[in-house]
Amino acid sequence: MKANTVLCVEDLQSGYEKKQILKNLSFRVEKGELVGIIGPNGAGKSTLLKTLMGILPLLAGQIYFDGQTINGLSKKAFAKKVAYLQQNVEIELGYTGEDVVAAGRYPYLNWWESITDTDKQIIKLCMTCTGVEKLAETPVNSVSGGQKQRILLAKVLAQQTPLMLLDEPSTGLDIVYQEEIFRFCQEMTKAGKTILMAVHEIALAARYCTRLLLISDGKLLADGTPEQVLQDDLISKAYHADLKILRSSISNNLEVALNSKTVLNEQQQEIIKKLCR
Numbered sequence: 001m002k003a004n005t006v007l008c009v010e011d012l013q014s015g016y017e018k019k020q021i022l023k024n025l026s027f028r029v030e031k032g033e034l035v036g037i038i039g040p041n042g043a044g045k046s047t048l049l050k051t052l053m054g055i056l057p058l059l060a061g062q063i064y065f066d067g068q069t070i071n072g073l074s075k076k077a078f079a080k081k082v083a084y085l086q087q088n089v090e091i092e093l094g095y096t097g098e099d100v101v102a103a104g105r106y107p108y109l110n111w112w113e114s115i116t117d118t119d120k121q122i123i124k125l126c127m128t129c130t131g132v133e134k135l136a137e138t139p140v141n142s143v144s145g146g147q148k149q150r151i152l153l154a155k156v157l158a159q160q161t162p163l164m165l166l167d168e169p170s171t172g173l174d175i176v177y178q179e180e181i182f183r184f185c186q187e188m189t190k191a192g193k194t195i196l197m198a199v200h201e202i203a204l205a206a207r208y209c210t211r212l213l214l215i216s217d218g219k220l221l222a223d224g225t226p227e228q229v230l231q232d233d234l235i236s237k238a239y240h241a242d243l244k245i246l247r248s249s250i251s252n253n254l255e256v257a258l259n260s261k262t263v264l265n266e267q268q269q270e271i272i273k274k275l276c277r
Contacts, residue, residue: 004031006163006194007052011061014044014051020059021047023218029196031162034189036205037198038229039215040239045198046087048215049165052196053084065163079107083156085166089148097135097143097151101127104158126154130184146177153184164188166197170204182208206230206254214238230254 007029015021021044029035037045050056052063054070063070065081073081083104091100104126105119115123127133130150135143140151149169156164166185170178178201185195186208199205205212206226214222214229216238222229235243235256242259264272 005029005064006031006066007196008064008067009052009061010064012048012051012058012063013060014047014056014058016047016056021218022051022215024061025215025220026061027213027220027223029163029194031194032189032192033194033211034185034209035196035211035213036209037196037213037215038200038202038205038238039221043215043238044218045215046167049084049086049167049196049198052165053082054078076107079159079161081161082163082165083159083161085152085156085164085169087167087171089152091140091148093139093141095140096137097127097132097140097154098123098137100140100151101154101158104155104160107159122158122160123154126158127151129157130154146173146180149173149177149181153181157188162192162194164193164195164197166195168198168200171200178204202230202235202256203253226254230256 005028009028010026012025013020013023025048037048039045047056051058052070058070065073065078070078101123102115102119105115105122108119109115124133124136127136130153132147132150132154135147135151140148143151153169156166169185170181173181182201182204185197189195189210199209209226211224212222212226212229213220214234221238222231222234230245232243232245235245244257244259246255246257247253248255
């Protein structure tokens with residue numbers, strides 16, 4: 001294993017109860033990479049991240065973090081290596097922005113210890129970095145979706161892990177917040193963090209990620225740079241649709257478009273006509 005390899009996945013198989021979702025996935029992530037996991041709904045993007053976190057059982061294969069298997073690490077040691085931002089985080093009433101970010105410091109505390117002045121300084125720095133320092137005393141349930149995501153991002157940043165796993169961190173956000181999240185992740189990897197993130201926004205992933213993993217039907221269909229992975233045939237096969245990869249004449253960025261010839265089938269058209277009469 002290379003010295004700079006942060007994460008190594010070998011022949012991973014995983015799923016829910018008796019249903020297998022992921023089949024024989026193998027890849028490595030090197031230090032400083034911003035890797036985007038793309039693919040259609042139900043392909044296994046979130047399943048992969050949950051398996052890496054130990055939330056879902058590993059049915060077969062191996063996962064190595066800095067050369068150590070997940071079973072070889074205590075919960076506290078693991079929490080110092082990997083931070084996880086999951087989808088649809090529910091936060092109880094009354095918790096403030098500072099309370100949520102402070103949770104990222106718990107791996108560094110014993111059960112009898114309180115937050116130290118050093119921890120408080122780290123919490124403040126992380127909230128300032130993500131632009132939510134003014135929300136320290138604000139209940140998280142009263143802030144906007146974009147503000148909540150930045151608070152949660154400050155939490156995983158406060159955990160100070162070399163590897164961050166983000167599950168669709170920009171889903172549901174407006175275009176400004178989406179761009180901001182990707183830019184923030186890009187800057188973190190430039191500073192030495194390693195990020196593996198599941199994303200729906202293919203155009204943003206193409207613009208900011210150093211590498212893409214294309215998953216479809218539980219299999220790793222492609223692994224490479226955005227230019228290598230975003231090919232008409234690969235994307236169409238993955239999404240089971242006639243898709244085209246275009247390069248914007250204005251920004252020169254890669255974009256994905258549904259072929260204009262693609263239409264609803266006759267049955268769908270008839271149902272719509274009946275419903276709209």
